[in-house]
Amino acid sequence: MKGGSQDFTLVEADVSLNGNEWKRHPIVTGPEAPCILGIDFLRNGYFRDPKRFRWAFGIAAAETGGVKQLNTLPGLSEKPSAVGLLKVEEQQVPIATSTVHRRQYRTTRDAVIPIHKMIHELETQGVVSKTHSPFNSPIWPVCMSDGEWRLTVDYHALNEVAPPLSAAVPDMLEFQYELESKAAKWYATIDIANAFFSIPLAAECRPQFTFTWRGVQYTWNRLPQGWKHSPTICHGLVQAALEKGEAPEHLQYIDDIIVWGNTAMEVFEKGEKIIQILLKAGFAIKKSKVKGPAQEIQFLGVKWQDGWRQIPTEVINKITAMSPPTNKRKHKLS
Template structure:
């Protein structure tokens, strides 16, 4: 995993007085994602004036749209499409098997990465005069009354994103479809529904008896 990221220019070897522990996370598809535990760095990082949109507000807004068809676009490795300023890189150092590395691209786990990513994608879409859509960081949804209308909107947004330097995997584009998932919720005819797999997961869970189990349960019911 480290070697692959290094060959892609996402990370590189370094010597830094800063260091944070690594925290690999297994993705739903079984692959591993390298994240770093930046809690100590996050505590001393000044706040930003902007933040990512509230997910619940986006859901309410999507409910208000006249939609029969939907399509979603998930940008591939969006954070890694964003260069990290050279003067900031030493602060993000981490060690793997005795060798210290740092990120050359926006890292996951840092408190402001989602906000920065969201704002840059938003700026690219605004500059390209993208059709009406909703965006949550690197997840985008378009809608319309016909499949062709939604297809054309999605095609234009993909073109804008590719031109801006973001990567789109075909497997990350869903629709046009009458039923689709966005922000962990199933959408059909402007209505929100809990996905079947989430319901099954909740019903299979035993009542929580510890703080860790309670956190897992709350995460499940929060989708």
């Protein structure tokens, strides 16, 4: 690469900010220039000086030691499959304008046992039940990044015949602009556990969501994942619960909530109030899905600190690890 009239070289080297943890990172160098290490790497490093003060490059160091964390509050669940039951009337949702019946796909061997366990557990929790229906949609199990499986159904065909809903979830970009305008010092996030599965459906709306496993038909007694209107309905009910409980200032995106403030105590009190409101409403919240108060936090795939949003390091690493396209077809796909 060229910088002005000088030729520069991009190389990769093992770099450490503290002498202990080493990471491979690009460095720009040249015959008459010092090695230039990107600020994106420097900002990821925190270290303590001989006086035990914590430092970082370019941004204030995030210090959470000694700060009481929201995940220590009572009432939070440690169960991976925690499901609540929202204390509302069974929801009347749009019913398909025509019958949809799609055969089950062939599932992978790795998915068979997890699917069986999930269906059994969901049936025990009252989330699904056996049924007979002219409708049918194929199961589409998803293995999450943490190794856990999620039971989703391919509702593409059903979505095509679902009547429209006028309400919608917030625009993601506007959401980020609003959070950025708060210029907060501290944050906390709350993610409701299996929020869709906490919302009861009216009996007459359930047959359209039928799926089949091992020759037995099941349907959802709660709001299913994969249906086009589930995010909108869930967002509205969570919003209504928070408004009814007079929740402190926050931002909500479907089942994810963030609070902010200038001190850790301010954020803790806001988060505690919101958690109490949600639990009282009937939602379940897992300890592992409550973060903060912290000066740096990740929310909806974006890292926030000092009112600024940043791309998380793991996302940058994935992008830089991608191979460049070698032909026109791959270029279009990228």
